[in-house]
Amino acid sequence: MAQHCTLKLYGHVVDIDTKENLLSANISLKEINKQITTDEKGDFVFDGLCSGEYTLLITHVNCDNVEKKITLTNNIHLDILMPHSRKLMNEVTVDAKRGIQNTGFKKELSGKALEETKGQSLAEALSRINGVTMLQTGSTIAKPVIHGLHSNRILTINNGVRQEGQQWGNEHAPEIDPFIASKLVVIKGVDELRYGSDAIGGVILVEPRALRDKPGYAAELNTAYFTNNRQYVVSGVFEQQLKKQPAFRYRLQGTYKKGANATTPNYRLNNTGSEEKNFSITAGWKKERFNTELFYSQFATQVGIFNGSHIGNLTDLQQAIAAPKPAEVFLGQTTYKIQRPYQDVIHHLLKSKTIFYKGENKFSVLLAGQFNHRREFDVVRSSSNTKPQLDLSIYTLSQDITWEHPRKNNFSGMVGLALVQQDNSYSGRYFIPNYFSYSVGSYAIEKWSKQKWELQAGLRYDNKTINTTRLKFNGDTLNYDFNFSTFASSFNVLYKAGNNWKLNTNISLASRAPHVNELLSDGIHHGTATYEKGDITLQREQAVNINAGINFQNTHQTFTLDINVYSNNIRNFIYQQPQPDRPVLTIAGAFPLIEYKQTDAVLSGVDVAASYKITPRFEWNPKLSVLYAWNKSTKDWLIWMPANRVSNELVFNFQDKKAFANSYLSVEVANVMQQKRIPGETNGKQDYKLPPAGYTLVSLNASSTITLFKTPVTFSVGVRNALNTVYRDYLNSMRYFTDEMGRNVHVRLKVPLENLHHH
Amino acid sequence: MKKQITKIVLAVFIAGAIFTSCKKDKVEENEEEVITTMIVKLTPAGGGAVLEYKFDDPDGPGANAPTIQEIVLAPSKTYSAEIILLDKSKMPVDTISNEVADEKEAHRFYYEVQAGANVTVSNLDADANGVPVGLTSTWTTGAVSTGKMQITLRHYPAIPPNKAVADLVNSTKSGTDISTVDIGGFTVKIQ
Numbered sequence: 001m002a003q004h005c006t007l008k009l010y011g012h013v014v015d016i017d018t019k020e021n022l023l024s025a026n027i028s029l030k031e032i033n034k035q036i037t038t039d040e041k042g043d044f045v046f047d048g049l050c051s052g053e054y055t056l057l058i059t060h061v062n063c064d065n066v067e068k069k070i071t072l073t074n075n076i077h078l079d080i081l082m083p084h085s086r087k088l089m090n091e092v093t094v095d096a097k098r099g100i101q102n103t104g105f106k107k108e109l110s111g112k113a114l115e116e117t118k119g120q121s122l123a124e125a126l127s128r129i130n131g132v133t134m135l136q137t138g139s140t141i142a143k144p145v146i147h148g149l150h151s152n153r154i155l156t157i158n159n160g161v162r163q164e165g166q167q168w169g170n171e172h173a174p175e176i177d178p179f180i181a182s183k184l185v186v187i188k189g190v191d192e193l194r195y196g197s198d199a200i201g202g203v204i205l206v207e208p209r210a211l212r213d214k215p216g217y218a219a220e221l222n223t224a225y226f227t228n229n230r231q232y233v234v235s236g237v238f239e240q241q242l243k244k245q246p247a248f249r250y251r252l253q254g255t256y257k258k259g260a261n262a263t264t265p266n267y268r269l270n271n272t273g274s275e276e277k278n279f280s281i282t283a284g285w286k287k288e289r290f291n292t293e294l295f296y297s298q299f300a301t302q303v304g305i306f307n308g309s310h311i312g313n314l315t316d317l318q319q320a321i322a323a324p325k326p327a328e329v330f331l332g333q334t335t336y337k338i339q340r341p342y343q344d345v346i347h348h349l350l351k352s353k354t355i356f357y358k359g360e361n362k363f364s365v366l367l368a369g370q371f372n373h374r375r376e377f378d379v380v381r382s383s384s385n386t387k388p389q390l391d392l393s394i395y396t397l398s399q400d401i402t403w404e405h406p407r408k409n410n411f412s413g414m415v416g417l418a419l420v421q422q423d424n425s426y427s428g429r430y431f432i433p434n435y436f437s438y439s440v441g442s443y444a445i446e447k448w449s450k451q452k453w454e455l456q457a458g459l460r461y462d463n464k465t466i467n468t469t470r471l472k473f474n475g476d477t478l479n480y481d482f483n484f485s486t487f488a489s490s491f492n493v494l495y496k497a498g499n500n501w502k503l504n505t506n507i508s509l510a511s512r513a514p515h516v517n518e519l520l521s522d523g524i525h526h527g528t529a530t531y532e533k534g535d536i537t538l539q540r541e542q543a544v545n546i547n548a549g550i551n552f553q554n555t556h557q558t559f560t561l562d563i564n565v566y567s568n569n570i571r572n573f574i575y576q577q578p579q580p581d582r583p584v585l586t587i588a589g590a591f592p593l594i595e596y597k598q599t600d601a602v603l604s605g606v607d608v609a610a611s612y613k614i615t616p617r618f619e620w621n622p623k624l625s626v627l628y629a630w631n632k633s634t635k636d637w638l639i640w641m642p643a644n645r646v647s648n649e650l651v652f653n654f655q656d657k658k659a660f661a662n663s664y665l666s667v668e669v670a671n672v673m674q675q676k677r678i679p680g681e682t683n684g685k686q687d688y689k690l691p692p693a694g695y696t697l698v699s700l701n702a703s704s705t706i707t708l709f710k711t712p713v714t715f716s717v718g719v720r721n722a723l724n725t726v727y728r729d730y731l732n733s734m735r736y737f738t739d740e741m742g743r744n745v746h747v748r749l750k751v752p753l754e755n756l757h758h759h
Numbered sequence: 760m761k762k763q764i765t766k767i768v769l770a771v772f773i774a775g776a777i778f779t780s781c782k783k784d785k786v787e788e789n790e791e792e793v794i795t796t797m798i799v800k801l802t803p804a805g806g807g808a809v810l811e812y813k814f815d816d817p818d819g820p821g822a823n824a825p826t827i828q829e830i831v832l833a834p835s836k837t838y839s840a841e842i843i844l845l846d847k848s849k850m851p852v853d854t855i856s857n858e859v860a861d862e863k864e865a866h867r868f869y870y871e872v873q874a875g876a877n878v879t880v881s882n883l884d885a886d887a888n889g890v891p892v893g894l895t896s897t898w899t900t901g902a903v904s905t906g907k908m909q910i911t912l913r914h915y916p917a918i919p920p921n922k923a924v925a926d927l928v929n930s931t932k933s934g935t936d937i938s939t940v941d942i943g944g945f946t947v948k949i950q
Contacts, residue, residue: 270917307916312935319929327931329917339918379916381865381936382858524820531821586820587794589938 008075009046009054013038015063016081016662016712025060025082058082064653065557083112083662105188105202105506105547105564107131112662114184115714116701118748119224119233119257122178126204129186130623131564131607133642136732137171139229139262139741140274140303141343144174145731146186147566148603148627148641149201152515155192156204159295161351162195164396164422165372168432168517170733175299175347175372177278179222179235179255182209188547189506190490193443193458194402194416197488198512200543200570211251211284211293215243218754228744229272230336231259247285254279260336261304265724265742267331271304273338292354299347304338306330309737310379310526313589317529321689321736344375344388360406370396378526390431394424413446418462424516430470430523432516433478439464454494462486464513468520480520484513484540502551510545514538518574518596524586528733531584531591532576538598543570558613565606573601573631575638580684600632603641621649628677636679639686642731643675643694654704661712663704671696675730692735695727703748714750719743793819794855796845797937799830799910799945801838801898810838814910814939817847827939829946830908832878838898840880842868842910844937859912860894865920866936868893869911869928876906876947890922900949907944912937 013025021042028035029046031054038044049072056068056078063082070076107129109117117125123134123142134142135150143150151170156163158176166172178184185205192199212218217240224233239251257276261268280297308330311320320326351368375388402416418441425434441462448455463485470478490508497503521534545568552561577597583590605627612620624646629638647670654663675691703716724743728735795817801810810832816825832838844855859866863886870880870893882897913933915922921932939945 307918308931310916310934312914313938313941315929315938315940316934320931323931327917329915329921329932340916379914381855381862381914383862522821533821583941584821585824585942587797587814587816587825587937588820588935590941591820 005048005050007049007051007072009049009070009072009078010076011038011044011078011080013042013044013058013060013080013082015060016083022060022063022082025058025063025080028057030055030057105504105549106191107186108183109185110183112703114181115703115750116716116718117178118222118235118750119226119231119746120178122174122176122184122206125178126184126186129184130562130609131605131625132186133625133645133731135170136729136734138269138272138306138309138732138734138738140259140272141171141173141305143167143170143172144204145642146202146204147568147605148629148638149568152518153199153201153512154204155195155199155202156206157195158206158349159208159297159351160353160366161349161368161370161398162420164370164398164420165345165347165394166374166392166432168515171343172345172374173303175301175345176206177235177255177276177280177297177299178206179237179278180208180253180280180297181206183207188545189492189508190445190447190456190458192508192510193445193460193488193490194414196418197441197443197460197462197486197510199488200510200512200541200545200568208282211249211282211286212239212241213249215241215246216754217241218752220750220752222748222750224746224748226259226744226746228741229259229262230334231257231274233257247287249284249286251282252279253281258336261333262741264739265726266739267325268334269306269308269326269738270330270333271307271339271342273336274301274303275336275338276301289357290355292352295349295351295353297349299345301343301345302338303343303345305341305343306734306738307339307341307379309734310341311529313586314529314583314592315589317688317736325739326737340377340379342377344377345373347372362404364400364402364404366398366400366402368396368398368400370394370398372396388428390429391427392424392432393426394422397421410450411446411448413444415442415444417442431521431525433468433470433480433520435466435468435516437464437466452496454492454496456490456492456494458490460488462488466516468516470520480536482513482519482536486511486513486540500553500555502549504547504549504551506545506547508543508545508547510543512541512543514540514574521596524584524591529591530578530594533593533595535596538574538596539572541570541572541574541598543568545569558616560611562609563606564608567602567604570601570603572598574598575601578684578686599634601630601638602632603627603629603638617653617655619649619651619653621651623647623649631679634679634683636682637677639679640731641675641677643677643691644673646671646673659707661705661707662714663702665702666700668699668701669696670699672729689736691730692728695725695729697725697727698722711751711753714748716748717746718748719745793846793848794844794937795819795847797910797912798843798845800841800843801830801832802841803833804837804839812945814937814942814945819848825942827942827945829948831948831950832898832900834877834900834903834949836900838900840896840898842894844912856894859892863892863894864888864890864922865915866892867913867915867922867926867933868896869909869913870896871909871911871928872947873907873909873944875904876908877901877904877949878906878908878947886922888922890924903949905946905948908947909939909944910937911935911939 013022015022023040025038027044036044051073053071058066058080121142123144126132126144127134133145135145136142152168156174188202192203219238222235235255237253241249255278259274262272277300282295284293308326348371353366355364372394374392376390378389399419402414404414420439422437443460445458466482468480488510492506495503519534519536521532525532547566549564576594579593582593584593608624610622626644629641631638649668651666674694679686699720701718705712705714721743726739797814799812812828812830814827846853846855878900880896883891883893884895886892911928914936915933
């Protein structure tokens with residue numbers, strides 16, 4: 001009997017997390033061994049099928065596999081939602097047709113892995129990437145550290161604009177709301193040159209999703225609650241593309257975060273609350289050959305500083321350090337109220353980006369303005385005093401023009417011009433001077449790819465002038481003017497050996513001009529009871545960074561291995577050298593002197609990460625990160641560098657059942673070792689206290705997406721430091737006084753809403 | 760196309776130029792509530808010249824080191840002592856001891872007599888809770904001698920300060936605002 005074999009199976013494949021239509025998704029019908037791939041719209045069609053039962057297997061390079069069983073009796077249309085892959089490996093290169101893509105050293109946090117960090121700060125989220133750690137001041141202030149380098153040596157690019165605030169300060173966290181990002185990326189190599197010649201430590205890209213591409217609107221609400229400091233977070237986003245005017249789209253986004261005092265396993269720390277209010281607006285007009293976007297964001301935060309750490313002179317500091325725990329008077333309050341000492345920071349960003357085409361040439365003009373106002377309110381004698389003790393305002397204007405030439409003979413490339421003007425002023429305590437700086441930079445990047453090979457090269461030159469003024473109260477004027485020229489270049493080779501292996505080698509030269517704090521600091525840094533002194537004769541740092549990476553994935557896609565080895569040789573490395581034999585005497589007693597010095601340093605290490613699907617539902621993800629930071633001049637280790645760390649994660653993915661999808665349970669055991677590589681005491685005491693003991697933290701996470709009233713609501717619950725371990729971390733300046741946070745249970749909810757206009 | 764690029768570049772430079780002209784210079788205000796000078800004012804009981812001895816750092820932390828004077832007292836005499844704190848970096852000079860007097864619950868002076876100085880310090884003034892403050896005190900001298908005295912001002916930053924009678928000079932509840940220890944203390948000569 002002839003079967004009814006003229007049936008059609010249509011489908012549309014979408015990435016559930018990035019909302020992108022998936023090109024080149026592979027759909028196979030097991031029973032008849034037929035395969036097809038999706039087009040740019042994510043659509044596919046199977047023709048001439050017989051009625052019957054079929055098992056579809058849908059795979060895509062960026063997503064976890066999806067399997068579906070269907071019974072075909074009539075023509076069917078299927079909408080397939082693919083979950084973005086949870087793995088944190090080097091992302092696969094997207095096809096070269098789309099122009100210049102990021103390749104070389106690139107580590108990305110997106111999809112499920114990024115979801116798991118919602119509600120945390122930017123630095124906490126980034127520390128999920130292997131090789132990235134944190135520099136902390138208590139539990140509320142954190143900055144990212146990439147392979148041991150941070151602050152002025154890392155560029156943070158916020159939605160395409162180089163973030164400019166007072167990032168030189170160890171206690172100055174980046175003023176960026178991680179909720180605006182759909183991707184957090186760490187890059188090194190040729191693409192760094194688009195942003196500066198001074199990215200000795202690397203570049204962090206905070207990238208939002210592109211504006212909505214289909215008519216209708218969508219909204220998402222994210223909310224979370226953390227038990228340790230009773231912190232609640234609410235973030236919402238709304239975006240729309242008008243049906244009548246599809247060229248116009250916009251997005252509104254806002255976040256509110258408030259936390260009370262945090263607790264260690266044994267005591268609660270007073271004045272460790274925080275509050276954050278952020279919002280952003282994006283509006284865009286997109287035509288085929290012209291695309292312009294306007295973006296405004298505001299980030300405002302108030303952060304309490306544990307008041308048991310605000311002591312007087314060196315003797316007081318040594319006293320506090322010797323105490324096993326802080327004095328009772330600084331412990332035990334559960335309030336949300338923030339008192340002195342606290343930080344109050346607001347950051348405004350206004351950006352306009354226009355992309356237009358002339359023939360096959362792509363031009364982009366980016367204009368941005370930033371205003372960062374940072375105030376520190378210290379403990380003062382008179383309770384009627386409402387003024388800040390440190391008040392820094394910095395305005396930055398930047399203009400970036402780029403030209404991407406048409407792809408020809410497998411070459412693609414771009415040339416760019418970057419201009420920056422900055423005005424910094426202070427009132428109250430002197431720490432860095434008033435200054436005006438302007439810089440001009442230009443760069444060129446070329447990429448060549450053919451079959452298994454991809455070569456990239458880039459050059460950049462910047463010239464920066466800084467005019468500083470310090471008008472003292474007694475009439476003295478101290479003016480210092482500086483001019484720095486910095487060169488950078490990078491060369492990258494990527495080789496794809498077969499389907500399973502990718503090898504990447506990169507050599508980059510970067511150069512960083514000293515910043516005003518390194519040149520002109522002159523005063524007591526109260527938080528550390530030290531007198532910091534800059535040096536106007538400092539020269540620019542010059543770094544040669546060699547990076548080699550291997551990525552292996554087996555054919556069945558059950559095993560992935562990623563190894564990255566690096567060696568960063570930095571000449572004229574600027575660091576702070578204690579001078580224990582020359583304390584600064586003041587009316588409050590002696591403060592140790594710490595001077596900015598230069599040395600030759602080399603930072604080498606290795607990051608290893610693997611992912612093994614022991615069974616299709618059970619995954620093991622081990623990670624390892626090791627850094628050796630050596631001061632070549634003193635022939636000793638460098639101070640304050642992250643210790644070795646190892647972590648093991650086990651994930652169990654449950655089968656989708658009725659309304660429950662993408663359910664998983666994971667446990668992570670992370671071990672940070674004691675830092676044994678610290679400078680000795682031949683040049684005098686280098687630190688107040690030895691690095692703390694190593695520690696192990698256990699974290700659990702469980703998540704499920706439940707379809708309620710046709711809406712896929714994602715609910716997750718988890719614990720950080722599940723065993724309530726008492727520990728201190730070497731890179732947290734509060735380690736002199738207190739333990740780290742104890743157990744922290746969190747609950748998260750994500751509710752997406754969409755009004756799709758089906759085509 | 761050339762015209763468009765020229766226009767863009769011009770606009771960019773104009774923006775930069777406008778920005779440059781908006782620059783303003785601010786005069787540094789010296790750090791608030793800096794104490795530059797501690798004056799120990801001693802009035803002899805029953806009349807006589809008022810004595811003043813200074814621990815002074817007029818340019819604040821850094822630059823020139825502080826200087827400390829010798830305290831010279833007559834033997835077997837009683838003096839009323841008062842501490843005056845000044846911030847000489849402000850115009851007019853700010854009297855910080857007035858602020859300490861307003862916040863007695865959060866401050867305490869400690870007087871430590873050392874190395875053979877024949878003087879006793881007593882009768883310290885107290886805050887509303889009866890805990891000593893020490894802005895004023897009574898100094899009683901004995902026989903001719905030479906010795907040392909350390910004067911320390913401690914500040915309690917917690918809210919509430921929780922200052923207690925039993926608190927020692929190095930209590931972890933407080934931090935140092937003034938200390939003569941590192942400079943060697945006041946030399947006290949009774950002659």
